[in-house]
Amino acid sequence: MKMLRHFLCLISMLILPNIANAGFISVTLGNDSPGFADGSTPTVFPEITGAQSGQDAPFDQGYGADGLFGGSFDQNWTFAYAAIATTITNATLTIGIADHDSSASGSQVGDFSLDGTGNALLSADLDTLFEAAGGATDGQYKVYTLSLDSSLFGELADGSATAALRLSGPGLVPDIFSGGFAETANNGAFLIYSTLTITFDDPPTGDVPEPGAFALLALSLLLLYGKKSAGKP
Secondary structure (H helix, E strand, O other): OHHHHHHHHHHHHHHHHHOOOEEEEEEEEEOOOOOOOOOOOOOHHHHHHHHHOOOOOOOOOEEOOOEOOOOOOEEEEEEEOOOOOOOEEEEEEEEEEEOOOOOOOOOOEEEEEEOOEOHHHHHHHHHHHHHHHOOOOOOOEEEEEEEOOHHHHHHOOOOEEEEEEEEOOOEEEEOOOOOOEEEEOEOOEEEEEEEEEEEEEOOOOOOOOOHHHHHHHHHHHHHHHHHHHHOOO
């Protein structure tokens, strides 16, 4: 029995190093530890400005403005990583964003794309998340994660992916006359961070022996085991 265990262990050592493992890439831009929680309503000063301090655009400040002037949030950001030569099996895109006002009427997602493609699909998916979890208050911070459709995996293989998000009105501002919130023509926001994760097949790390070699090895060890077992009283 001991010899059989040794045989199984040896076969495992020969086979397992050659099985392809899953590769994984995760790239984060901005500040994914801003100091305030998903679903909270951080203050612009000092919480949001503190979280964005020292970050690269568009994670460095608010863009667009609620109200009549300033326009809506309309920014893009690029993930850079090593090119992927094997099959991509899964990918997600996460954004942490504040004051995007998705509790206002209508849709606050004007357009969302990856490398200029997938607009209809990504916009619809993000809008669904906005409407389902956008809260019911002005200035809320939310984290949204989209599972990217396999039709977009080709955009990820070259080691560069640019996400572009344009929000639309109405936005929200406090109504100082009657309380509550009033809807505005434009919709500014603060993009806090974004993460792209990609899972892909890793190539085998070594040459897999021919099937005949495994068979000969297995037969030899089994014969050896049989002889030792036969010699026992």
